[in-house]
Amino acid sequence: MLFSLSSKYMSRGLKLVFSASVAALLSAAAVAAETPHAEGLTPNAPQVFAIGQLPVSNSMILSWIVALVIIFVARAATRDIKENPAGLQNFVEWVVESVRDFLESVIGRALTAQTFWFFATAFLFILFTNWFGLVPGVGTVGWGTPDAAGHLHHISRPLLRGANADLNMTFAMSIVFFGAWIYWALKANGPLGLLTHIFGPRGDSKGGMKLLLIVVFFCVGILELVSIVFRPVSLSFRLYGNIFAGETMLESMANLVPALAPLIPVPFYFLELLVGFVQALVFTLLTAVFTLLICDHGDGHHEEAGHQETKH
Amino acid sequence: MNIPTNLAEISGNLHIGLAALASAVAVGLIGAKASEAVGRNPGAATPILIQAILSSALAEGIVFFAIFLAK
Numbered sequence: 280m281l282f283s284l285s286s287k288y289m290s291r292g293l294k295l296v297f298s299a300s301v302a303a304l305l306s307a308a309a310v311a312a313e314t315p316h317a318e319g320l321t322p323n324a325p326q327v328f329a330i331g332q333l334p335v336s337n338s339m340i341l342s343w344i345v346a347l348v349i350i351f352v353a354r355a356a357t358r359d360i361k362e363n364p365a366g367l368q369n370f371v372e373w374v375v376e377s378v379r380d381f382l383e384s385v386i387g388r389a390l391t392a393q394t395f396w397f398f399a400t401a402f403l404f405i406l407f408t409n410w411f412g413l414v415p416g417v418g419t420v421g422w423g424t425p426d427a428a429g430h431l432h433h434i435s436r437p438l439l440r441g442a443n444a445d446l447n448m449t450f451a452m453s454i455v456f457f458g459a460w461i462y463w464a465l466k467a468n469g470p471l472g473l474l475t476h477i478f479g480p481r482g483d484s485k486g487g488m489k490l491l492l493i494v495v496f497f498c499v500g501i502l503e504l505v506s507i508v509f510r511p512v513s514l515s516f517r518l519y520g521n522i523f524a525g526e527t528m529l530e531s532m533a534n535l536v537p538a539l540a541p542l543i544p545v546p547f548y549f550l551e552l553l554v555g556f557v558q559a560l561v562f563t564l565l566t567a568v569f570t571l572l573i574c575d576h577g578d579g580h581h582e583e584a585g586h587q588e589t590k591h
Numbered sequence: 592m593n594i595p596t597n598l599a600e601i602s603g604n605l606h607i608g609l610a611a612l613a614s615a616v617a618v619g620l621i622g623a624k625a626s627e628a629v630g631r632n633p634g635a636a637t638p639i640l641i642q643a644i645l646s647s648a649l650a651e652g653i654v655f656f657a658i659f660l661a662k
Contacts, residue, residue, distance in 0.1 A: 385641060512660075513652050520655040561648040564641060 320418070320527050324445040325436045337437050338445035341417065345408045345442065378402055385564065386571040394570060397459055401452060402563040405443060409522060409555030412441025413548060418526065443522040443558075446515060453511035456566050460573065467574040476573065477503055510569060514562060521558045525551045610657035617650035 324336035356371040364372050378399045382391045411417065421437035442448045464473050478500035480492045529551065532544040625643035629636050 384637065513656070516655040516659050517648060517652050520658065557644070561644055564645055565648060568645060 320444070320523065320530060321435075322446075322523070324440050324447070327436065327438065336445065336447075337421070337440040338442045338448055341411060341439045342408060342442035342448060344439075345404065345411050349403060349407060374403070375399065382563075382567060386567050387575070390571060390574055394459075394463060394567075397456070398563050398567055401456070401566065402559050405452075405518070405559040405562055406556060408442040408448075409559060410552065412444065412522065412526065413551055413555070417441065441522055441526055443518050444526050446519045449515040449518040450511065452518075452562075453514040456514070457511045460566075460570060463570055464573040473573075477507075514565060518558055518562055521554055525554055607654070607657045610654045614650050614653045617653075618647045621647050621650065 324338040326334045327337050327340060328335050352367070353371065356367045360368065379391065379395060382395060382398055386394070417439040418437045418441070419434060420439070421434040423431050423434040423436070425431045464476075468476055478497050480489070480496040482492070484492055529544050529547055532547050533540050535543050621643055625639050628639050632639075
């Protein structure tokens with residue numbers, strides 16, 4: 280083991296992903312040991328050290344750093360709140376108000392007041408973890424095994440790694456959303472209302488047609504139930520896949536022409552800045568729309584009031 | 592160079608290639624239609640952006656299902 284700086288990666292691309300994807304899916308909490316001949320980015324986050332029985336991976340360290348930074352900035356900005364905000368308080372207010380205005384335009388004022396804590400936290404946390412993963416040094420400082428000649432070609436255990444390039448992180452966020460979604464849905468509809476929302480027939484028809492529609496909509500409800508159960512899976516894989524693919528692409532681009540290694544990835548860094556923002560937006564938007572779909576039904580007058588409000 | 596033998600050589604990750612192809616076409620269609628819609632009605636740019644991002648996210652989700660879930 281040698282502690283050293285190295286940016287020389289050989290990327291075998293997605294072949295690594297296939298072999299270990301099921302293992303990564305199943306071991307939600309476990310951190311697998313480093314693979315002996317891994318080149319490029321490993322699909323699972325390597326363990327850096329352990330606290331007792333708890334393995335600590337490099338993704339966990341990065342997510343803790345980002346969380347601490349967000350908490351510290353929020354505390355520093357709100358320590359001495361002034362009537363006319365200036366400096367840090369002004370900036371943080373601008374960020375929070377922008378997110379709130381955006382959410383209100385998507386899911387309405389009442390639902391935003393109820394669910395702002397989750398969506399704003401998810402958006403800001405995903406955004407800053409994505410961008411922090413792009414800082415030079417993340418993924419290139421760490422431990423590796425030198426070859427016979429003593430050259431270190433590959434870092435098998437980086438000290439830091441993009442937190443969303445680890446399926447555990449994205450799956451944990453999706454599961455938290457799933458729990459919150461069930462709570463909000465039950466609160467808005469009640470247990471019986473939730474069941475009729477999923478399985479109940481829509482539209483008004485009478486007689487035999489109504490009986491037929493009940494059967495049809497029951498089958499639709501089963502399909503909807505399957506899609507609801509698959510939402511955490513698709514949410515977590517979408518975020519993980521995008522960020523992991525982005526980091527793999529940056530490494531491949533650095534290896535494309537060894538002489539131009541520092542130059543070629545630069546345009547892709549800008550692409551990854553954009554992808555990091557868009558994926559944070561997509562996660563927030565999808566979860567917000569899922570919540571809107573289940574909560575904004577049943578009380579028609581409230582929905583109409585919301586529409587009138589947006590028209591003015 | 593007979594075709595059946597060459598076809599038999601295609602193996603492994605064909606499903607990912609097909610999924611990537613299809614979702615690339617889907618994302619392209621969504622982007623084209625979204626640009627067209629903004630061109631027709633520039634005032635509705637924000638709602639169209641939301642719709643476009645949502646549908647492209649759903650379309651590209653197919654690739655991740657193909658990569659990670661199908662074996």
